[in-house]
Amino acid sequence: MTRLETAVATLGELVAFPTVSSDSNLNLIAWMADRIETAGARVRVIESENGTKANLFASFGPEGDGGVVLSGHTDVVPAEETDWTDDPFVQREVDGRLYGRGTCDMKGFLACVLASLPDLAAAERPAHIAATYDEEVGCIGGRQLTELLRAEGLRPRLALIGEPTSMRVIEGHKGCCEYSTSFHGLEGHGSQPDRGVSAVEYAARFINRLLDLRGELRDRAPAGSRFDPPWTTLQVGRVEGGVAHNVIAGLARVDWELRPVTDDDHLCAVRTARDYCNDVLLPAMRAVHPGAEIVTETIGEVRGLEPVDDNEAAALIVSLTGANEADVVSFGTEAGLFQSLGCDAVVCGPGDIAQAHKANEYVETAQLGACLDLLVEIARHPG
Numbered sequence: 611m612t613r614l615e616t617a618v619a620t621l622g623e624l625v626a627f628p629t630v631s632s633d634s635n636l637n638l639i640a641w642m643a644d645r646i647e648t649a650g651a652r653v654r655v656i657e658s659e660n661g662t663k664a665n666l667f668a669s670f671g672p673e674g675d676g677g678v679v680l681s682g683h684t685d686v687v688p689a690e691e692t693d694w695t696d697d698p699f700v701q702r703e704v705d706g707r708l709y710g711r712g713t714c715d716m717k718g719f720l721a722c723v724l725a726s727l728p729d730l731a732a733a734e735r736p737a738h739i740a741a742t743y744d745e746e747v748g749c750i751g752g753r754q755l756t757e758l759l760r761a762e763g764l765r766p767r768l769a770l771i772g773e774p775t776s777m778r779v780i781e782g783h784k785g786c787c788e789y790s791t792s793f794h795g796l797e798g799h800g801s802q803p804d805r806g807v808s809a810v811e812y813a814a815r816f817i818n819r820l821l822d823l824r825g826e827l828r829d830r831a832p833a834g835s836r837f838d839p840p841w842t843t844l845q846v847g848r849v850e851g852g853v854a855h856n857v858i859a860g861l862a863r864v865d866w867e868l869r870p871v872t873d874d875d876h877l878c879a880v881r882t883a884r885d886y887c888n889d890v891l892l893p894a895m896r897a898v899h900p901g902a903e904i905v906t907e908t909i910g911e912v913r914g915l916e917p918v919d920d921n922e923a924a925a926l927i928v929s930l931t932g933a934n935e936a937d938v939v940s941f942g943t944e945a946g947l948f949q950s951l952g953c954d955a956v957v958c959g960p961g962d963i964a965q966a967h968k969a970n971e972y973v974e975t976a977q978l979g980a981c982l983d984l985l986v987e988i989a990r991h992p993g
Contacts, residue, residue: 613725613982618708618975621721622701625710631685631746638684639664642724642741649727651739656758658751663743665755670730670737677736678923678988679766679953681944682720682773683745683752686712691969698971707972714961718973719772722960722981729989737989738766745944748788748910752944756951768923769948770988772959773941774966774973777980780957781924781936783943784837785876785914787868791816791887791906793851796899797860806858807899810851812891813862817846819886820866826882827875835871836917836938842875844868869940870914913946915955923954930987931958931980939963958984 611619627638639655643666647653651668658664671677689698689711696702698711708718723730723739730737743751759765773780793813798806824844831841844866851862870876887904895902917938924936936956941963945955960977 613986614975614979617721617725617978617982618703620724621708621713621718621973621978622710624717624721625701625712626699628699629685629712630688631744632688634662635684635743636662636664639666639741642666642720643668645724646727646739650731651727656755658743658754663751665743665751666739666741667755668739671733672736674736675765676767677733677738678768678770679738679740679948680723680985680988681740681742681752681769681771681948682716682723682959683742683944684717684720685744685746686715686717687746687967693969695970703975706975708975708978709970709972711971713973714774714971715963715966716773716959716961718774718961718978719959719981722978722985723772725982726985726989729986733989736766742944749912749942749944749947750910752947756947760951765952766948767953768926769945769953769955770923770927771943771945771948771955771957772981773943773957774959774961774963775939775957776962777931777958777960777977777984779924779927779931779933779936780939781915781921782836782917782938783915783941783945783957784842784869784871785946786910786912786942787870787876787880788909788911789866789868789906790909791864791866791883791904793862793864794901794903794905795860795862795895796858796902798858800856800858803858805898806860807895807902808859809862810859812895812904813849813851813864815891816864816883816887817849820844820846820883823879823882827879830875830878832871837871838940840871842868842870842872842879844879872914872916912942913950915943915945915949915957921954921956923956926988926991927956927958927984930984930991
């Protein structure tokens with residue numbers, strides 16, 4: 611078979627594993643590990659803490675730092691949309707399009723990597739493959755993997771994250787951080803509000819502070835930012851609390867998100883929200899009810915990929931694809947995690963992000979072909 615035929619067949623096998631984030635990916639990881647190990651790689655399977663999921667990290671070539679890592683996530687979003695034409699976990703090909711959950715986001719890239727194993731095995735420099743779990747729910751597996759690499763002192767020189775960009779070269783994206791802040795007050799009769807602690811009212815004060823913070827973050831927009839909008843955004847997604855008109859609310863929750871342009875913005879926003887709760891709201895609540903609490907849960911923190919002037923990974927992929935320049939996007943990836951290791955990181959992969967997370971998700975075979983061409987050139991590159 612040609613590389614493209616191999617990639618198409620491999621993608622069909624990957625799609626058949628229903629690796630929705632809420633379920634295990636162990637069967638897929640075991641299947642990938644066997645295939646990659648057969649090609650001559652050194653393969654490690656790194657299980658999650660509860661043992662229900664795993665990352666895969668495989669290496670060809672000399673041991674040690676340097677080389678390139680090709681990274682993709684194995685989990686997919688649920689296929690619960692009612693307007694799927696066929697079984698979302700059975701790949702079908704129609705007019706040059708491959709339909710199925712994950713074909714675009716992002717098993718198409720993983721299929722191309724697996725179809726390129728002979729090329730990677732022949733590379734002169736280190737070539738690594740990373741396949742992670744739970745990217746769709748906060749880059750959990752990616753964080754575990756990069757923390758392990760950091761602890762072991764292993765640092766690839768370049769990182770290519772194959773998220774669907776229509777093979778455009780992406781050198782930057784914002785982060786995405788999601789939090790839930792819960793207010794635990796003291797219920798009571800509505801006729802005597804001074805004897806209770808209304809969690810809803812303190813949640814409202816917290817929201818007002820977040821809205822002020824949103825303006826402060828806008829004022830911090832870095833000069834020349836290419837993002838749209840160019841500043842760090844903050845928004846409140848959901849508020850819930852209370853039980854009735856005449857009952858002082860004992861519990862309330864605020865779900866909010868932050869999309870930081872820089873790590874400094876992220877740290878500033880989280881610290882500001884935390885200090886306002888601890889230094890202003892909580893003392894006022896405990897003055898009435900010593901048992902009052904404010905608890906913030908981190909739902910997910912996807913690190914941004916900060917554009918830098920000297921990004922060898924972006925420069926290499928631009929040169930190999932013939933692109934005019936590298937761009938930035940609004941969606942998040944695991945690229946920032948690899949950048950935090952000291953790797954030059956770039957995002958480029960087959961498929962259009964507009965086709966992801968929807969019924970009848972697809973990737974074009976032409977996009978797989980372009981990705982295969984790129985991977986062959988990467989494997990041959992002597993740097």
